[in-house]
Amino acid sequence: MFMNALLAFIPISLLLEYVFHAPPLWVFFTAVLAIVPLADWLRKATEHVAVHAGPTIGGLLNVTFGNMAELIIAIFILISGNTQVVKAQITGSIIGNALLGLGLAIVVAGFANRGERQKFNAANAGQLSAMLFLTVITLTLPAIFDYTEQLPAFAADAGTRTNLxxxxxxxxxxxxxxxxxxxxxxxxxxxxxxxxxAEGGHGHGPDKPWSLPVALGVLLGGTALIALESEMLSGALEATASTLGLSEFFLGIIVLAVVGNFAEYIAATYFARRGQMDLAVNIGIGATVQVALLTAPLLVIIGYVLGHPMNLVFSSPLELIAIIAVALIVTSVTKDGETTWFEGVLLLAVYLALALAFYFVTPRGAEAAEGAALALRSLMG
Structure with a gap:
């Protein structure tokens, strides 16, 4: 019901952008609120198409459209030339799915089942955790390579280093x-x-499947609307960040990442509340793996094709620490094949700590640091 109510922001955002020419801040937040239910409807449509297409094709459709909202948002921001925000969105999606989404699911499962330990397939979770560590290696490698090229022993010039x-x-x-x-x-x-x-016996498919034409229509229509809203959102990003006194980096790593993956959070929490922890864990960690192993590489290739090249060098040490932290704590929580609500709290605590750190990497934080330095110099002078 709540998701359907948010659909009202689709016409509101369009009116604000194209009729009233409202301030970018209004357009940005109404577009954000419009994308959230559209992403959820995209997820529903994929499930209904999967009923008609069979499990294998259905699985491929879930892979294709599982992160479609996030991918479309990133493409429009990439076209605008803001690659740092795109990379921030990638990092935010990785930590958001594995820490915020899975953490909420574990907490909800714990309280919904009176604090009992929730069990799931440890072998499957172990495979996903191994892929998380692959993510750590492959996403930190370009940053280390870039740093190596700056050492005196190599001393590659900026242009050469960029090409490399x-x-x-x-x-x-x-x-x-x-x-x-x-x-x-x-x-x-x-x-x-x-x-x-591992996933069987849960009855997690739709109770009353839509006809195939209806499901495909919702899938295509939802994708088109998300593209339209994403274009409006990317156009208002810079002005919104300036108005709020925040960095575009923070909006990308927290706001845009949460918006692009909100449907996954809802799905993981829903299955966890019903005691279907295998599905909740698969969604939480699986979505993280999909972002790192599919969405991010696709954006690199798409950027190259569109003439807006983007590399995988995460220049902020905080981003690299965040990615490493995800692999370590998620593996620690899931390695025994069972969880309690307090382990969900631990995941949420790590996410909030990282979000707080990212918040202070903003113009507001920089101004505060500069002001403190000036005050210190005046006292010493």
């Missing part, structure tokens, strides 16, 4: 996409029985 970063990122992107495709073959073809057992 782009070439390395394209190579890493291809590797990640190949690994992700092989993972699909593993889970949907060669070992589908193992994963069917």
């Amino acid at each position: 970063d782009e070439n390395l990122s394209l190579g890493v992107a291809v590797i990640l996409i190949v690994v992700y495709l092989l993972n699909l073959v593993y889970t949907l073809v060669t070992h589908k029985d193992v994963f069917a057992v």
Whole structure:
């Protein structure tokens, strides 16, 4: 009901942008609120198409459209040339899915089931955790490479270093996409029985499936509307950040990442509340893996094709620490195949601590630091 109510922001945002020419801040937040229910309807439509297409095709559709809202938002921001915000959105999606989404699901499951320990398939969670560590290696490697090229022993000039970063990122992107495709073959073809057992018996499909034309219509219509809202959102991003006194980096890593993945949070929490922790864990960690191994590499390749090249060099140490923290704490929480509500609290605590750090990496934080430095110099002078 709440999601359907948010659909009202679709016409509101369009009127504000094209009729009333409202301030960018209004357009930005109404577009954000419009994308949230559209992403959820995209998820629903995918589930209904999967009923008609079968489990294998359905799995591929879930992969294709699972992060469609996030991908479309990132593409429009990439076209505007703001690659740092795109990379911030990638980082935000990784930490958001694994810490915020999974953390909320575990807490909800704990309280919905009177504090009992919730069990899930440890082997499946272990495979996902291994892929998380692959994410850590492949996303930190370009940053370390870039730093190495700046050392006196190498001392590559800025132009050469940029070309090398782009070439390395394209190579890493291809590797990640190949690994992700092989993972699909593993889970949907060669070992589908193992994963069917892990997810079976839950009855998580739609009770009354839509007809195939209706499901496809919702899928295509939702995608088109998300693209329209994303274009408005990207156009208002810079002015919104300036008005709020925040950095575009913070809006990308927290706001845009949450908006693009909100449907996953809702789905993981819904299944967790029903005691279906296998599905909740698969959604939380699986969405994180999908962002790192599919969405991010696709954005690198799309940027290259569109003439807006983006590398995978995460220049902020905070981003690298955040990605490493995700792999470590998620593996620690899920390695025994069971969770309690307090472990969900731990995930949420890490997310909030990281969000707070990212908040202070803003113009507001920089101004405060500069003011403190000036005050200190005046006292010493």
